[in-house]
Amino acid sequence: MNTGAPFNTSRYRTILGLAFVLxxxxxxxxxxxxxxxxxxLQEDVxxxxxxxxxxxxxxxxxxxxxxxxxxxxxxxxxxxxxxxxLSIKSQIDSVTTSVTRLLxxxxxxxxLKAEMDNYDEYRKTFSDYLKSRSEIISAVDSxxxxxxxxxxxxxxxxxxxxxxxxxxxxxxANREAAQSVRLHIDELESQFxxxxxxxxxxxxxxxxxxxxxxTKNTQYYIRELVNADNEKKILxxxxxxxxxxxxxxxxxxxxxxxxQRKRFAFELHDAIGHGLTAAQLTIDSxxxxxxxxxxxxxxxxxxxxxxxxxxxxxxxQISYExxxxxxxxxxxxxxxxxxLHDFQRRTGITTETDFFLATPRLPARYExxxxxxxxEALTNIEKxxxxxxVSIQLLLRDDGNLALSLSDNGFGFAMQKSETLPGxxxxxxxxxxxxxxxxxxxxxxxxxxxxxxISIEIPITQGT
Numbered sequence: 001m002n003t004g005a006p007f008n009t010s011r012y013r014t015i016l017g018l019a020f021v022l023x024x025x026x027x028x029x030x031x032x033x034x035x036x037x038x039x040x041l042q043e044d045v046x047x048x049x050x051x052x053x054x055x056x057x058x059x060x061x062x063x064x065x066x067x068x069x070x071x072x073x074x075x076x077x078x079x080x081x082x083x084x085x086l087s088i089k090s091q092i093d094s095v096t097t098s099v100t101r102l103l104x105x106x107x108x109x110x111x112l113k114a115e116m117d118n119y120d121e122y123r124k125t126f127s128d129y130l131k132s133r134s135e136i137i138s139a140v141d142s143x144x145x146x147x148x149x150x151x152x153x154x155x156x157x158x159x160x161x162x163x164x165x166x167x168x169x170x171x172x173a174n175r176e177a178a179q180s181v182r183l184h185i186d187e188l189e190s191q192f193x194x195x196x197x198x199x200x201x202x203x204x205x206x207x208x209x210x211x212x213x214x215t216k217n218t219q220y221y222i223r224e225l226v227n228a229d230n231e232k233k234i235l236x237x238x239x240x241x242x243x244x245x246x247x248x249x250x251x252x253x254x255x256x257x258x259x260q261r262k263r264f265a266f267e268l269h270d271a272i273g274h275g276l277t278a279a280q281l282t283i284d285s286x287x288x289x290x291x292x293x294x295x296x297x298x299x300x301x302x303x304x305x306x307x308x309x310x311x312x313x314x315x316x317q318i319s320y321e322x323x324x325x326x327x328x329x330x331x332x333x334x335x336x337x338x339x340l341h342d343f344q345r346r347t348g349i350t351t352e353t354d355f356f357l358a359t360p361r362l363p364a365r366y367e368x369x370x371x372x373x374x375x376e377a378l379t380n381i382e383k384x385x386x387x388x389x390v391s392i393q394l395l396l397r398d399d400g401n402l403a404l405s406l407s408d409n410g411f412g413f414a415m416q417k418s419e420t421l422p423g424x425x426x427x428x429x430x431x432x433x434x435x436x437x438x439x440x441x442x443x444x445x446x447x448x449x450x451x452x453x454i455s456i457e458i459p460i461t462q463g464t
């Protein structure tokens with residue numbers, strides 16, 4: 001009869017569960033530690049291979065460059081053109097500088113004494129190589145081509161051969177260094193196997209650290225999610241604000257277009273309508289006098305002809321303002337030059353230009369809008385600035401951005417504190433809106449008595 005205490009299955013299951021959990025913890029901890037050490041070892045191996053590959057690449061590039069210098073010097077000796085000699089000497093200096101830079105890059109990769117000895121010998125031999133190069137160049141500059149050829153054969157070529165021999169020794173030293181480090185890694189791997197036993201004991205502590213680390217990172221991740229959601233809301237608000245600005249811009253451009261149409265309608269009515277009416281009345285009067293048998297009609301016909309010519313000039317001017325054909329035919333630079341020529345002839349204001357577009361044509365929508373910006377700026381200067389000089393710079397930079405600067409020495413005006421444009425300056429507003437329409441930025445700087453400067457930068461996208 002079993003009189004002992006009853007078997008506590010609940011406690012047993014608890015102990016087994018705890019033991020299982022502990023085993024899993026130990027397994028996961030030791031496995032993680034082993035994985036980390038293995039990863040580090042793998043990174044060391046990769047670093048060795050990368051260092052060896054980089055060393056081989058640098059030595060190869062150095063030797064190729066040294067041989068290329070020798071070829072350039074040979075070309076320099078046989079060259080008869082001064083311009084060609086200058087070009088070759090420039091290439092020699094450039095390649096020599098490149099070799100010096102490559103040697104500087106190679107130096108940190110030198111680890112063993114044998115490598116350092118070979119490296120120092122290579123630097124010294126390369127220095128002698130450079131001295132021979134300088135002697136040859138000096139001989140060529142003095143016209144002593146035979147002496148330069150002899151120096152090439154007796155000095156430069158032996159130095160080059162010695163450099164090539166040292167390069168082979170450097171590569172061999174690199175291989176030996178890589179092998180030595182690999183042996184060291186093998187020793188680390190043996191230590192790693194022993195260390196993995198120790199990780200089983202420290203796994204509980206590591207688990208606690210991981211738990212704390214995971215908790216903190218989870219909280220950080222949650223904060224990042226909240227911040228990302230807030231940034232998303234801010235971005236949506238910004239996009240909505242931008243959409244509103246675009247709608248206002250479209251409405252403003254529509255208003256400006258309507259104003260232009262009204263202006264052209266008035267010009268058609270006042271200039272062309274009145275001119276043709278006056279010409280018709282003059283011709284009718286001449287016809288009536290002819291019908292009455294009078295012959296003194298030449299003055300009337302002359303006046304009518306002059307009136308018609310003036311009206312035709314008005315028509316051409318209006319047509320030019322609607323669409324300058326010179327822009328379509330010759331491009332932006334010539335069109336602006338013509339615009340400035342007409343402006344200076346009409347107003348007496350001197351103009352200074354500095355153009356560099358580096359391309360014959362820009363996409364059409366950029367040309368017409370940039371032309372209108374310059375036209376609007378000149379109109380503002382003519383009407384309001386009372387300037388004596390206007391300066392315009394137009395530059396297409398290497399990064400694809402077009403920079404436009406217009407400045408005058410006129411009266412200027414007071415900018416508002418918000419750096420926005422005064423409410424009645426519709427011309428400057430039109431310039432600003434056209435710039436935004438092209439995806440650019442417009443900065444207007446002015447103060448009373450100091451003139452006005454408009455700085456515009458527009459990214460040019462080809463094919464649009």
